[in-house]
Amino acid sequence: MDNQDIRKAGLKVTLPRIKILGLLENNSQRHVSAEDVYKMLLDNGEEIGLATVYRVLTQFETAGLVTRHNFEGGHAVFELDRGGHHDHMVCVVCGKVEEFIDTTIEKRQREIAKEHGFEMVDHSLIIYGHCGNPKCKVGY
Amino acid sequence: MDNQDIRKAGLKVTLPRIKILGLLENNSQRHVSAEDVYKMLLDNGEEIGLATVYRVLTQFETAGLVTRHNFEGGHAVFELDRGGHHDHMVCVVCGKVEEFIDTTIEKRQREIAKEHGFEMVDHSLIIYGHCGNPKCKVGY
DNA sequence: CTTGCAATGAAAAAGATTCTCATCATCATT
DNA sequence: AATGATGATGAGAATCTTTTTCATTGCAAG
Ligand SMILES: [Mn+2]
Ligand SMILES: [Mn+2]
Ligand SMILES: [Zn+2]
Ligand SMILES: [Zn+2]
Numbered sequence: 001m002d003n004q005d006i007r008k009a010g011l012k013v014t015l016p017r018i019k020i021l022g023l024l025e026n027n028s029q030r031h032v033s034a035e036d037v038y039k040m041l042l043d044n045g046e047e048i049g050l051a052t053v054y055r056v057l058t059q060f061e062t063a064g065l066v067t068r069h070n071f072e073g074g075h076a077v078f079e080l081d082r083g084g085h086h087d088h089m090v091c092v093v094c095g096k097v098e099e100f101i102d103t104t105i106e107k108r109q110r111e112i113a114k115e116h117g118f119e120m121v122d123h124s125l126i127i128y129g130h131c132g133n134p135k136c137k138v139g140y
Numbered sequence: 141m142d143n144q145d146i147r148k149a150g151l152k153v154t155l156p157r158i159k160i161l162g163l164l165e166n167n168s169q170r171h172v173s174a175e176d177v178y179k180m181l182l183d184n185g186e187e188i189g190l191a192t193v194y195r196v197l198t199q200f201e202t203a204g205l206v207t208r209h210n211f212e213g214g215h216a217v218f219e220l221d222r223g224g225h226h227d228h229m230v231c232v233v234c235g236k237v238e239e240f241i242d243t244t245i246e247k248r249q250r251e252i253a254k255e256h257g258f259e260m261v262d263h264s265l266i267i268y269g270h271c272g273n274p275k276c277k278v279g280y
Numbered sequence: 281c282t283t284g285c286a287a288t289g290a291a292a293a294a295g296a297t298t299c300t301c302a303t304c305a306t307c308a309t310t
Numbered sequence: 311a312a313t314g315a316t317g318a319t320g321a322g323a324a325t326c327t328t329t330t331t332c333a334t335t336g337c338a339a340g
Contacts, residue, residue, distance in 0.1 A: 012316095035296080102248055118229055128264070129253050152285095191288080215328090
């Protein structure tokens, strides 16, 4: 995942794009909003415009470099596309995100789509719950 | 599903609430946005404020009368809660929504959540694809 | 009927994302 | 390396969805 990926996407290799891709690669939390990316870069002393962050993330999505998720909360989160598809589990208390993939579910989805005459192109499966952290348990 | 349901939810039985509940019951499309509800009521010659529609839909959700979905597109859609849980399939071309429920997937979800130490409280599964309509097929 | 308190609606505010447009940077070509 | 065409940037305005404010209205308990 480097500048060549930007070039291959038909995009010019610019400083903002390098910075954003670098942050997505090195940041500890894999799932970040546009606002997150913007603030983190500013905190790192980098200069960038918020409009550019939104634009570049959308371009990266179109290019297949990142994936956009619509978790609850009204704002999109992005993550670097590291090959394999996976689904998500989100803690409704602390927001922790776990990733998982289940072949049984994946297969059934394709079957169900076909049964309804749909040609599946994508899907979104998000499990909401209380994570293992005691502070996130019901009735803490 | 009548005025008693509103009362049972601890809400006063007001005209706006009766109108919104009535529309959700009788409207042909089950999945509607707040804006949809607002415009449809206005079209029917009913008087109502947009803020009230948002407020009431959220109250109905809290009361378990309606369910909110975050499909792609940046705005929430609501549907009257008619007993059974189900998941959704959305046509990426025409927006048609099909409902389905699959016990295999439902069971696997609970298992997976547990495997990850999560106590599942909810989930969202949306399959995106091209529906059976020829005009929605790839390469029309 | 009275009356308290919840509910309404218009308008303002907030939050997320996109658009506009003048300026600037990249990169293929000289 | 210099040039130039074209794409990219960023500040701010605009847009879109949703929430909040607050003066006014209307349920519903007594
Ligand atoms: Mn992920
Ligand atoms: Mn439904
Ligand atoms: Zn948690
Ligand atoms: Zn369709």
